[in-house]
Amino acid sequence: MSETHAPFFKMNGIGNKIIVADMRGRADRVTPEAAIALAGDEATHFDQLMAVYSPLNPNRDADIEIFNADGSTAGACGNGTRCVVSWLAGETGATGFKFKISGAIIDAQIGEDGMISVNMGVPRFEWDQIPLAEEFYDTRNIELQIGPIDNPILHTPSVMSIGNPHAVFWVKEDVNSYALDRFGPLLENHPIFPDRANITLAQVTGENELTIRTWERGTGLTLACGSGACAAAVNAARTGRTGRVVKVRNPGGDLIIEWREDNFVIMTGGAKHEFSGTFNPATGAWEQAA
Numbered sequence: 001m002s003e004t005h006a007p008f009f010k011m012n013g014i015g016n017k018i019i020v021a022d023m024r025g026r027a028d029r030v031t032p033e034a035a036i037a038l039a040g041d042e043a044t045h046f047d048q049l050m051a052v053y054s055p056l057n058p059n060r061d062a063d064i065e066i067f068n069a070d071g072s073t074a075g076a077c078g079n080g081t082r083c084v085v086s087w088l089a090g091e092t093g094a095t096g097f098k099f100k101i102s103g104a105i106i107d108a109q110i111g112e113d114g115m116i117s118v119n120m121g122v123p124r125f126e127w128d129q130i131p132l133a134e135e136f137y138d139t140r141n142i143e144l145q146i147g148p149i150d151n152p153i154l155h156t157p158s159v160m161s162i163g164n165p166h167a168v169f170w171v172k173e174d175v176n177s178y179a180l181d182r183f184g185p186l187l188e189n190h191p192i193f194p195d196r197a198n199i200t201l202a203q204v205t206g207e208n209e210l211t212i213r214t215w216e217r218g219t220g221l222t223l224a225c226g227s228g229a230c231a232a233a234v235n236a237a238r239t240g241r242t243g244r245v246v247k248v249r250n251p252g253g254d255l256i257i258e259w260r261e262d263n264f265v266i267m268t269g270g271a272k273h274e275f276s277g278t279f280n281p282a283t284g285a286w287e288q289a290a
């Protein structure tokens with residue numbers, strides 16, 4: 001390993017591909033170019049890269065910057081946050097953590113069953129906080145559709161931010177029966193979303209159970225999206241489709257989302273380690289650890 005290299009851990013959160021980059025104690029930052037290079041390599045391909053820095057304030061465990069595969073940054077990543085917790089817990093044995101992620105303070109805990117719970121913060125429903133390009137007073141169903149005008153395939157999503165923008169389209173058929181690879185990029189980049197948006201299809205598949213599939217902003221189709229699961233669960237509860245504790249099934253696995261009475265959203269699930277390596281934070285050149 002050269003001196004410029006930093007350790008990284010290839011992980012996944014119920015199939016969401018994550019790289020955790022250990023940048024603690026360093027003066028340099030992960031560049032968007034390095035993120036794009038790692039995303040472009042089959043072995044290190046990720047949906048999100050969690051760049052973990054020494055905290056500016058010592059009462060936190062780390063300050064985190066999140067990259068998407070296209071080099072853009074994201075304000076929240078639930079599955080990636082669980083991966084960071086799992087890695088740090090393996091290092092120190094701690095069970096409680098505090099992070100700063102894109103301006104927000106995020107707490108996380110490991111339960112006795114090994115499951116990791118992340119307090120994802122509070123949802124924002126106001127049109128200019130999501131943000132939307134136009135004023136909408138009721139963001140439970142906004143006017144937006146795709147497909148034939150008089151018989152749209154996807155329509156009237158519920159929208160919100162949980163640190164990043166989400167649109168949830170309610171569907172009656174199996175979430176896999178929609179061409180999300182085709183509609184995803186159109187909806188992600190629709191002018192109603194000035195910062196783009198993560199696009200989730202959600203079907204109610206049981207009492208307090210949703211099945212979802214997400215097209216992620218800056219990344220594309222993924223096996224799971226933690227913040228998308230939060231957006232689906234919170235929007236399901238506020239539109240009367242479920243209660244406030246919901247099992248959310250993603251293609252890669254299940255999460256439990258609780259929208260607490262105090263308005264905080266708690267996401268619970270697992271995280272897995274795949275392999276470790278080192279990389280150059282400026283270029284993305286990397287080596288697998290022996």
Ligand SMILES: N[C@H](CCC[C@H](N)C(=O)O)C(=O)O
Pocket residue numbers: 016047048068073074075076077078079080164165198216217218219224225226227228
């Ligand atoms: N996979 C992530 C969300 C990524 C969101 C990102 N694509 C964005 O630009 O907001 C999660 O587990 O929450």
